[in-house]
Amino acid sequence: MSLLELADVRKNFGSIEALRGVTFAVQAGSVVGLVGDNGAGKSTLMKTITGVYRPDSGEIRFDGASLADKDPRAIRERGIEMIYQDLALAKMRDVAANIFLGREITRNVLGIKFIDHKRMEIEAGKMIEKLGARVKSVNQIAGLLSGGQQQSVAIARALTFNPKLVIMDEPTAALAVREIEHVLDLIRNLKSHGIAVILISHRLTDVFAVCDRIVVLRQGAVIADDPTAQTSMNAVVSHIVGAA
Amino acid sequence: MTVAPDAVGVAASWRVRFTSATAFRVESLLVLAVLTAVMTVAAWPYFLTVSNALNILLATSTLGVLAIGMTFVISSAGIDLSVGSIMAFAGVVGCLAVNNLDAPWPVGVLACVIAGILAGAVNGFLVAKGAIPPFIVTLGMLGVARGVALVLTNGVPVYGLPAPIVYLGQGRPWGVPAPVILLLATAFIAHIVLIHTRFGLYAQVIGDNEAAARAMGVRVERMKGLIYALSGGLAGFAGLIFSARVNAGDPTAGISYELTAITATIIGGTNLFGGRGSVVGTVIGALIMGVLQNGLNLMGVSSYYQQIAIGAVLVFAVWLDRLNRGEGRRR
Numbered sequence: 001m002s003l004l005e006l007a008d009v010r011k012n013f014g015s016i017e018a019l020r021g022v023t024f025a026v027q028a029g030s031v032v033g034l035v036g037d038n039g040a041g042k043s044t045l046m047k048t049i050t051g052v053y054r055p056d057s058g059e060i061r062f063d064g065a066s067l068a069d070k071d072p073r074a075i076r077e078r079g080i081e082m083i084y085q086d087l088a089l090a091k092m093r094d095v096a097a098n099i100f101l102g103r104e105i106t107r108n109v110l111g112i113k114f115i116d117h118k119r120m121e122i123e124a125g126k127m128i129e130k131l132g133a134r135v136k137s138v139n140q141i142a143g144l145l146s147g148g149q150q151q152s153v154a155i156a157r158a159l160t161f162n163p164k165l166v167i168m169d170e171p172t173a174a175l176a177v178r179e180i181e182h183v184l185d186l187i188r189n190l191k192s193h194g195i196a197v198i199l200i201s202h203r204l205t206d207v208f209a210v211c212d213r214i215v216v217l218r219q220g221a222v223i224a225d226d227p228t229a230q231t232s233m234n235a236v237v238s239h240i241v242g243a244a
Numbered sequence: 245m246t247v248a249p250d251a252v253g254v255a256a257s258w259r260v261r262f263t264s265a266t267a268f269r270v271e272s273l274l275v276l277a278v279l280t281a282v283m284t285v286a287a288w289p290y291f292l293t294v295s296n297a298l299n300i301l302l303a304t305s306t307l308g309v310l311a312i313g314m315t316f317v318i319s320s321a322g323i324d325l326s327v328g329s330i331m332a333f334a335g336v337v338g339c340l341a342v343n344n345l346d347a348p349w350p351v352g353v354l355a356c357v358i359a360g361i362l363a364g365a366v367n368g369f370l371v372a373k374g375a376i377p378p379f380i381v382t383l384g385m386l387g388v389a390r391g392v393a394l395v396l397t398n399g400v401p402v403y404g405l406p407a408p409i410v411y412l413g414q415g416r417p418w419g420v421p422a423p424v425i426l427l428l429a430t431a432f433i434a435h436i437v438l439i440h441t442r443f444g445l446y447a448q449v450i451g452d453n454e455a456a457a458r459a460m461g462v463r464v465e466r467m468k469g470l471i472y473a474l475s476g477g478l479a480g481f482a483g484l485i486f487s488a489r490v491n492a493g494d495p496t497a498g499i500s501y502e503l504t505a506i507t508a509t510i511i512g513g514t515n516l517f518g519g520r521g522s523v524v525g526t527v528i529g530a531l532i533m534g535v536l537q538n539g540l541n542l543m544g545v546s547s548y549y550q551q552i553a554i555g556a557v558l559v560f561a562v563w564l565d566r567l568n569r570g571e572g573r574r575r
Contacts, residue, residue, distance in 0.1 A: 052459055073461030088456035090449045092519040101449065102460035104442055114440045157460075 001064065003028040003196050004049070004080075004165055009058035011048055018044040020220040021058070026165065029194040031187060033201065033211035033228075037240055041220040042200050043085075046167050050082045051075040063164065073102065079164035083171055087154040091143030095135055096124035098142050099157045127156045131186075148179050155186065166190060167198045172206055184210050204233055216240055271564040272512050272528045275557065279532060283539030290542050298421055304534035305423035306331070306482045306489075306498075308527055310505040311512075312434045313478035315526045316471050318509050319438070321451035321518025322378040324472065326367060326385035327479040328501035332494065333389040334359040335483030339402040339493025342409070349406040356484035357477055363389050364476015368469035378472075386502065393495035402493040413488025423485045427527075430478070435523040447471055451518020507554065508533055511561040532557060 002025035011019040019041050026032050036042050047053045049060060051072040060067040062078055070078075089098050097104075100120045106113035124138040133152035135145065142153055151171070158166050168187070172180045180203075187197050187210045201207050207214060214231055216224040216239040224231070224239040237243075284292040310327045317324045338356035341347040347355070363385060370381045415422040438444035446467050449457045458464045487493050510516055511532055512525030533554055540550050 050459065071461070071463070072459055073463070076461050082459070084456075084459060086455075088453065088459045090452040090456055090519070092452045092515070093445075093449065097445065101456070102462055104445065106442070113442065114436075115442065115445060117440075 002026060003063060005059075005061045006049075007059040007061075009045070009048060009055045009060060011044055011053060011055050018220055019048065019055070022217070022220070022222055024215050024222050024225055026196050026198060027212075028164070029191060029196055030212045031191050031197045031199060031210050033199050033207035033214040034217060035201065035204065035207060035214060035236060035240060036217035040217040040240075042217055043169065044220075045217065046082060046169060046198070046200065049075075049167065050080060076102065076161070079162070080167065081158035081161070081163040081165070082167040083151075083154050083158050083169065085169040085173065087150050089142045089150055089154060092141060094139050094141055095128070095145075095153050096121045096138040098153050099124040099127060099138075099160055101157065103161060123160070124156070127160050128152070131156055131159070147174050148176070151175070151179075151183075159190075163195060165196045165198065167200070169200045170202065171199070172201060172203055180206065204236060207236075208233065218242055272525055272532065272561055275511075275561055275564070276528055276532050276535065279535050279539070279557075283535060283542070287539050287542035291539055296538065296542075298419075298424065300531070300534045300538045301424040301427070302421040303538065304530045305421075305427040306486045307501065307504055307508060307533070308427045308530040309430050309478050309482040309485065310498075310501055311508040311526045311530050312430055312523055313475035314502075314505045314509045315434070315512075315514050315521045315523055316438065316444070316447050317378070317475045318506070318514050318516060319451050319518055319521030320447045320468065320471050321454070322371065322468070322471065323382060323506070324364075324367065324475045325379065325382040325502045326363070326389055327475060327482075327505055328498035329386045329389035329393070330360050330363045330476050330479035331483040331486060331498040331501060332496065333363060333393040333483070334480035335487035335497055336393045336396055336402060336493040336495050338409075338484055339405060339487055340396060342406055343402050343404060343493075349408045352406070352409055353412075353484060356487070357480045360480015360483065361473050361477040364479065365469065365473040367476060368472030371472060372465040372468040382472075390495070390499075397493065397495045399495060401495070403491065405488065405491050405493075409484075409488050410491050411488070413485055413490070423489060426481075426485055430481070431523055431527050438521060438523050443467070443470070448519055448521055451515070452520070504533065504554075507558050511558055529561075532561070 004026040006025070007023050009019055009022045022045055034042055044053065048055050051067065051070050051074070062080060067075060090101060097120070105116045105119045105123065107116045121138050128135050128138060131152060133149070133156060135149050135152055142150060145153065171183050175183065184206060187199060190197055199207060199211060208228060211228050213225065213227050214236055215222055216236060218239065224236070290296060310331065313327065314324055334356045337359040338352045341355040342349060342352035367381050367385050370376050371378045412422050412426065417425065438447070446457060446462045449462065450464055450467055454464060483497070486497050508529035509526050510529070512522055512527070512529030514521040514525060536553055536557060537550055540553060
């Protein structure tokens with residue numbers, strides 16, 4: 001049984017058919033590359049998996065259970081994390097608050113839950129240290145960090161709660177070469193720990209470097225889904241632009 | 245590359261901790277201190293007395309309670325223009341309950357707050373579910389709540405409240421006016437909620453990056469509903485305090501208070517575009533306006549000039565903040 005299974009998932013925005021019956025699967029601990037031109041439906045598809053959008057029809061199953069009618073909170077609790085292209089950080093909050101956003105550590109006092117700022121700082125510090133991220137202090141305001149540091153925070157947030165599947169939307173688009181290697185190493189590292197990854201990227205070299213399968217999306221539908229070893233850069237490019 | 249463990253967050257400086265915990269503008273405290281000093285000299289010896297200080301606090305109490313609710317709304321990148329009208333509406337409802345329906349006084353107290361919460365919840369529902377801009381929704385409520393208050397009373401204040409309610413407005417436990425105690429208690433609780441609970445954090449995060457809040461599992465619609473209901477509830481509470489002070493439910497109470505409440509909130513350091521708020525700052529902001537008004541009154545300056553002064557102080561306080569933040573403009 002696959003970790004994540006999508007069957008005939010459809011999503012319309014008014015008269016625009018963003019997803020026209022998407023079917024594919026992600027095996028536990030595997031890395032799947034999702035490629036396609038701008039407007040092919042990649043982001044819509046991912047937001048449908050994470051619960052930001054509700055599919056109009058079709059079935060999404062994760063770890064044996066349906067994700068229908070689950071909101072983003074419930075879906076995160078089941079073990080799907082997403083690192084958004086814009087990183088989805090609260091830029092006026094500090095690093096610790098961002099890492100625990102939506103999952104704050106609380107302390108119960110007289111039946112009221114109070115945020116345990118101190119424990120969040122300690123845990124966030126451990127996580128940043130474990131990832132080897134170059135963030136000086138978890139009290140730094142996220143919006144004042146560099147792009148690379150902000151991404152470290154987004155990554156730390158995705159990995160703090162032991163996910164089973166991590167979706168990365170263009171994680172290397174805004175990075176310098178050395179930082180790209182860092183991200184690719186991270187993906188290999190996740191795989192070796194049995195964590196599945198969906199990598200959305202325009203950089204096909206990155207996709208070929210780390211992915212087990214490559215799924216091509218065009219005009220809201222899957223038009224190719226092959227093991228990396230059995231496809232080629234040329235084939236993938238042809239699928240993306242619609243020449244094959 | 246790894247970071248030395250002691251560098252990672254655990255040892256935040258006291259200053260960072262203090263300012264991030266209360267999030268108020270140090271400048272606003274400075275403005276308050278300077279204003280107080282100026283008024284002390286200019287209106288010597290009448291300004292700097294205990295009884296005048298209590299007067300200022302008393303005059304600030306209704307505005308302060310409104311502005312505390314506004315702090316949550318503006319933190320979430322919203323605006324609530326209806327607080328002045330809701331204040332009048334709620335005060336009228338409470339007074340009618342005890343006067344015309346002969347309800348016991350605790351029911352009157354509850355009626356004020358619940359009327360406020362309901363009006364606020366309507367705002368919240370329309371903003372969250374109807375996706376109508378808060379400016380429009382609350383502008384509509386500004387008219388509707390005021391109109392309902394006028395219709396319910398035929399435009400005439402409802403006089404005469406039971407003694408326990410009047411005590412809430414005119415009583416002086418330990419020599420301190422009751423509204424001042426109510427304001428400080430409200431501020432204390434609201435501060436804890438804003439800084440130390442998920443509700444307060446999420447209110448600010450929604451103002452900071454709504455899409456991120458939603459993606460991370462914050463129930464944005466529900467939060468917005470609650471934020472406007474809270475603002476309405478506090479406006480209802482302010483209506484109670486106001487009615488108790490004047491011993492009447494006045495349908496024309498609180499006209500243009502929404503603008504004063506917004507001003508106090510912004511002077512106190514809450515970001516007009518959301519993301520960051522401070523209850524402590526808001527109370528300081530309300531006090532700045534109270535000190536200004538009181539001092540100018542003592543000096544015999546016409547109320548026309550007072551409006552000029554308040555407008556100028558608003559712009560000045562925000563300008564000081566921009567100067568101070570300097571490199572912080574990257575946000």
